[in-house]
Amino acid sequence: MIVKIDNKGRIYLPKEIREKIDSKEFYIVELPYGIMLIPRVKDPIKTLEDEGKKLPNLDIKELKKIIREEAEKEIGLR
Structure with missing residues (x-):
């Protein structure tokens, strides 16, 4: 799945992904080959x-x- 970043740096997550995630906050993990978003759990x-x-x-x-x-x-x- 490919998503784009807007001119303010925001990433749009498609609805089918958002429905699977029970969080509105994420950890950003920098990796040698890119980044990973990990939902913050309550x-x-x-x-x-x-x-x-x-x-x-x-x-x-x-x-x-x-x-x-x-x-x-x-x-x-x-």
């Missing part, structure tokens, strides 16, 4: 707890192994 602890409930019922060692394997795939090591 209660970060609750958000983390909710995300944690979605994880498979595995011990921490197994989760770390899966995360490492996925990261290696993403950067092309596997």
